[in-house]
Amino acid sequence: MNEREDELFELELLRLKPAEPPADFLARLTAARPMAHSLPTIGQITAPPDRWQLLLRWLAPAAVAAVIAAAWFAGQPGPVSPATSLQAASPSGTNQVEIDRQLVSTFDAVAELPGGEPVRFRCREWVDDVTVRNTKQGVEVEQREPRLEVVPIRFETY
Amino acid sequence: MDESPTQADWRRWLEDHAPRFLLFARHKARSEADAQDLVQEAVIEAWRRQGDGSPPPLPLVFATLRRRAIDLARSEDRRAGREQAAMEPAESWFDAGVEDRELKQSIQHALSRLPERYREVVTLKIWGGLTFAAIADVLEIPANTAASRYRHGLAELRKLAKTVLT
Numbered sequence: 001m002n003e004r005e006d007e008l009f010e011l012e013l014l015r016l017k018p019a020e021p022p023a024d025f026l027a028r029l030t031a032a033r034p035m036a037h038s039l040p041t042i043g044q045i046t047a048p049p050d051r052w053q054l055l056l057r058w059l060a061p062a063a064v065a066a067v068i069a070a071a072w073f074a075g076q077p078g079p080v081s082p083a084t085s086l087q088a089a090s091p092s093g094t095n096q097v098e099i100d101r102q103l104v105s106t107f108d109a110v111a112e113l114p115g116g117e118p119v120r121f122r123c124r125e126w127v128d129d130v131t132v133r134n135t136k137q138g139v140e141v142e143q144r145e146p147r148l149e150v151v152p153i154r155f156e157t158y
Numbered sequence: 159m160d161e162s163p164t165q166a167d168w169r170r171w172l173e174d175h176a177p178r179f180l181l182f183a184r185h186k187a188r189s190e191a192d193a194q195d196l197v198q199e200a201v202i203e204a205w206r207r208q209g210d211g212s213p214p215p216l217p218l219v220f221a222t223l224r225r226r227a228i229d230l231a232r233s234e235d236r237r238a239g240r241e242q243a244a245m246e247p248a249e250s251w252f253d254a255g256v257e258d259r260e261l262k263q264s265i266q267h268a269l270s271r272l273p274e275r276y277r278e279v280v281t282l283k284i285w286g287g288l289t290f291a292a293i294a295d296v297l298e299i300p301a302n303t304a305a306s307r308y309r310h311g312l313a314e315l316r317k318l319a320k321t322v323l324t
Contacts, residue, residue: 002313005316006309006312006313006316009312009315009316009319010284010312012261013265013280013284013315014284015258015261016252016253016258016261016262016265016285017177017252017253017285018177018178018180018181018251018252018253018285019177019180019181019249019250019251019252019253020177020253021176021177021180021194021197022194025180025194025197026172026173026176028194028198029172029176029197029198029201030165030168030169030172032198032202033162033163033165033168034162034163034168034202034205034206035162105198105199105202105203105206106199106202106203107202107203107206108203
């Protein structure tokens with residue numbers, strides 16, 4: 001009897017469809033389409049001589065973070081120097097600068113310290129939308145700059 | 159070779175699957191904003207992990223979403239004064255016609271009171287469209303346990319829904 005009731009109940013549940021996401025959220029998701037670079041994987045760091053272990057304990061995560069940042073920037077189109085745009089717009093008068101930061105995505109990478117202790121790197125991709133306006137000259141320059149933020153996090157904090 | 163999905167593929171995939179991801183995330187998060195952030199992080203990470211431009215399998219997305227939710231819950235638990243109880247759903251979890259409106263409300267209410275170990279299995283099976291084997295992978299439990307939790311969860315949900323209706 002109970003099994004039959006459960007089956008009927010299961011059919012009722014299947015009639016319900018998950019609600020459509022809010023339109024603004026769907027638009028945000030659509031805009032966050034993943035671009036062509038895969039999640040970096042980091043191999044184990046080779047253990048150094050003992051006397052260097054203490055120093056490398058701190059240098060290793062920094063080096064890995066630098067490698068991640070370099071790999072990510074290599075995949076980005078060449079940026080135009082904002083200073084150049086600024087100079088073009090500012091022979092005279094006052095510049096107004098607006099910076100709009102948009103979080104595009106986040107991902108994690110994991111490495112091991114020489115002592116075997118795992119460290120997680122929380123990586124966030126941002127797009128900085130920089131707009132420079134010179135109202136006196138009527139010039140407006142807009143520049144979109146991708147940026148990668150890498151923060152090492154010890155596993156014990158999780 | 160371009161390993162990014164085309165805008166059309168990406169949009170179509172989101173339209174097909176975002177509702178089920180958001181439903182699962184709403185059960186895990188303490189606010190609608192957190193649920194939406196979890197979905198965004200998980201789908202981007204799962205596509206990246208897939209790495210070849212093809213859509214990631216649904217169990218991978220659900221597993222990523224669950225891990226991110228656990229990370230978020232742990233970090234939030236450290237903050238004093240945060241709400242302890244599960245979020246009372248403010249958003250509608252389901253779309254339903256007029257004739258199913260009462261059913262929708264009772265199920266949403268009952269689901270929010272169902273123990274999490276049952277709720278996640280029932281949600282993944284009914285609305286996530288996963289098999290017990292896939293659910294087992296997502297939740298890191300044996301497939302038999304997933305099937306057993308599903309049966310118990312369904313019975314418990316039915317009781318809770320009946321209580322709401324009477």
